[in-house]
Amino acid sequence: MGRGEEVTPGVAAAARRPMPLDADGGESAIRVAHVAKTFGAAPGVRALEAVDFAVPRGQFVSILGPSGCGKSTLLRIIAGLMRPDPGGEVQVQGHRQTGVSDDIGVVFQTHNMLPWETVEANIRLAAEVRNLPAADIDARVEALLGVLKLEKFRRNYPHELSGGMRQRAALGQILVLRPQILLLDEPFGALDALTRDQLNVELLRLWQEVRKTVVLITHSIPEAIFLSDRVLVMSERPGRVIDDIRIDLPRPRDPRSTKERVEFGHYVVRLGQLMGVE
Numbered sequence: 001m002g003r004g005e006e007v008t009p010g011v012a013a014a015a016r017r018p019m020p021l022d023a024d025g026g027e028s029a030i031r032v033a034h035v036a037k038t039f040g041a042a043p044g045v046r047a048l049e050a051v052d053f054a055v056p057r058g059q060f061v062s063i064l065g066p067s068g069c070g071k072s073t074l075l076r077i078i079a080g081l082m083r084p085d086p087g088g089e090v091q092v093q094g095h096r097q098t099g100v101s102d103d104i105g106v107v108f109q110t111h112n113m114l115p116w117e118t119v120e121a122n123i124r125l126a127a128e129v130r131n132l133p134a135a136d137i138d139a140r141v142e143a144l145l146g147v148l149k150l151e152k153f154r155r156n157y158p159h160e161l162s163g164g165m166r167q168r169a170a171l172g173q174i175l176v177l178r179p180q181i182l183l184l185d186e187p188f189g190a191l192d193a194l195t196r197d198q199l200n201v202e203l204l205r206l207w208q209e210v211r212k213t214v215v216l217i218t219h220s221i222p223e224a225i226f227l228s229d230r231v232l233v234m235s236e237r238p239g240r241v242i243d244d245i246r247i248d249l250p251r252p253r254d255p256r257s258t259k260e261r262v263e264f265g266h267y268v269v270r271l272g273q274l275m276g277v278e
């Protein structure tokens, strides 16, 4: 039999059906099944409705959606910081999500640094709290300060840094635990456009080195396209996934040549239509 004929029966059909929760033997980093969330007493605020998707290990996925559609709620549920309504479930690395774990690192829009500690001390903190061996922490922190271009600022305090540097340090605070999955909730949303573009390039470089699974929440269409393997688009509240678009742009990507490609423009138009910005 020729190579082209080695097709596993039923695979194509299975791909069209929603997967049962235990179907892929833990191949996915994240699986979200029938996740809904209502806040408050009945009828309450319906934030999310029937969200289903899976993220393969190592994939960079962005979630794009209008403000208030439930993106942060979804991220908190994936992180184990919040429970979905009964009937919904999240699996992380093949296990049912029951609470926060060091497998997942979360970075929010506003940083979490202790103002009275230096950049270096802030990055060390999570590892020290977990009593990792000092030599191990030293090695991790040295590597991170280099990757995040913060070596010269290691002894500075958070208020002495620019917004971009603070968000890089915030990333360091999470990466020091070497989580398998990174959840980023509009981490660059409060920064100016130029700083944001620079951080996007650095985030991509970092991801290309470590290949963690990344879920990035953003409301920037170009940011989502530039960074991602795949973009999930959410509806207005109650948030549902209304489209799942594979971004077929070659890697490694650099901002100029990637954004100049015809396909990039096509993705911008298509996502703009889905988001209702014509």
Ligand SMILES: Nc1ncnc2c1ncn2[C@@H]1O[C@H](COP(=O)(O)OP(=O)(O)O)[C@@H](O)[C@H]1O
Pocket: 039, 040, 045, 046, 047, 065, 066, 067, 068, 069, 070, 071, 072, 073, 074, 237
């Ligand atoms: N803890 C909460 N209690 C009550 N309502 C909430 C809570 N968190 C979010 N909401 C509501 O749920 C909806 C979705 O919020 P959120 O997930 O923050 O949206 P997004 O991140 O997409 O802007 C909003 O209407 C918001 O007001």
Ligand SMILES: [Mg+2]
Pocket: 071, 072, 073, 185
């Ligand atoms: Mg949000």
